[in-house]
Amino acid sequence: MSKSIITVVGRDQVGIIAKVCTYLAESGVNILDISQTIVDGFFNMMMITDTSGANKEFLVLSDELEALGKKIGVLIKLQREDIFNKMQRI
């Protein structure tokens, strides 16, 4: 398992999750958990995913998600989970 975090930040609109999930399904990325919240009026979504079965390189996924975000009008970021584990856990 190779866990990564996807964050989506922007104005709420119809179909954000659908579009991101469709892309992930096509790319062979498994979604383990989804949560969302509103911060300062902005839609914040976080997905915990497993990229070990992905049919693309990690940095390609990262670029394509960023491009998808631009198309939808939100910011999408893909990061390896380690950064959060290290900073937020003892």
Add this chain to the structure above:
Amino acid sequence: MININEVIETNEMIEKENLDVRTITLGISLLDCISDDISTLNENIYRKITTVAKDLVKTGHEIEREFAIPIVNKRISVTPIAIVGASACKSEEDFVSIAKTLDRAAKECGVNFLGGFSALPAKGMTKSEELLIKSIPAALAETDNICASVNLGSTKTGINMDAVALMGKIIKETAMKTSERDSIGCAKLVVFCNAPDDNPFMAGAFHGVTETDNVINVGVSGPGVIKHALSEVEGADFGTLCECIKKTAFKITRLGQLVAQEASRRMNIPFGIVDLSLAPTPAIGDSIAEILEGIGLERVGAPGTTAALALLNDNVKKGGIMASSYVGGLSGAFIPVSEDQGMIDAVKAGSLSIEKLEAMTCVCSVGLDMIAIPGSTNEYTIAGIIADEMAIGMINQKTTAVRIIPVIGKEVGDEASFGGLLGYAPIMSVNSFSCEAFIKRGGRIPAPVHSFKN
């Protein structure tokens, strides 16, 4: 499992509070390059650096993108060149040729600075060290990416005052040779007392002889993150304040540790240390001065500044030490003037003087850093400023340093501009009474007594 608020907090630190990893510095031993022929030596050095460091920048970029954390600088440090060149270099020009080779290697690898054009005459000076030191003005004027450093003393050896006097002269010459660019050569030259072998930060980075062949050292940053965290404990007592700094420093350092281990794993080069120093940049909000002001000072330099800096520095260490298995380098708060907007503002407002900065260096690394002084300041006064700072380091068993820039053609009230991370600085006034007779005595200040600490 990680929750969404933790993810948002981490990403806000990066996006809004300038959290970054300041540098991945690859230390490379050049001891196996040594030859008694200068052209063979130059060839060996170029080949070794460009082979070992060929993937440094690429690996840094990959880590940056996979974790979405900026790694501002990728740098190289090498064995002090006074040692490496001792056998081959017969003249100052020979040492300058090595500086040029290092510059070419740095450019080939894509790093912005390479440190280690250094000599360590803490007690006595070899012929080779003297030649290297005398070649510094030309070496820094004729290269772009090379940093030079000289260790002038230590708690164990005392202070080599002959070398201090020589450095006063060399700093002045370096300023003259780069006078058309606000004496920028001096921004790449630092003198130390108790120089560490594993410092990843420039201009003082070199790969000490106590180190292994190659090593990855990482310097973290994060003044903006600490400043933001402090805004949430405004008016709280010192216990709460210190707790807040420790927790934040822990998080910042863990990031450094993660990046260091990733770089080490990917390049198959051992991980050395994480340097805990808070390193400011000219960016608004990324300032040590602003942290001190957040602790409760109207302006940095006001009474209370030294105490505030002491508690900041100590708690950054306490939080950081728990976060990383190996801490080293300088590990303290940097208080450069030119690289910190809050410091610049305090100088302009008349709140901060060289004397107060000197007092501040008693409780934090690293010393008088990036301070611009009038170009008319003479070499003895510069040597006197250096001697004072070395004495603080020697007596207090800590690293101290001086990176001072006599800006040729400029006086108090003017500004010097160095560009990029080096920023700009108002020219600060220097005590004009002479110390010439003191500096001219020559010789060495003996090592201090290690008892009766008062």
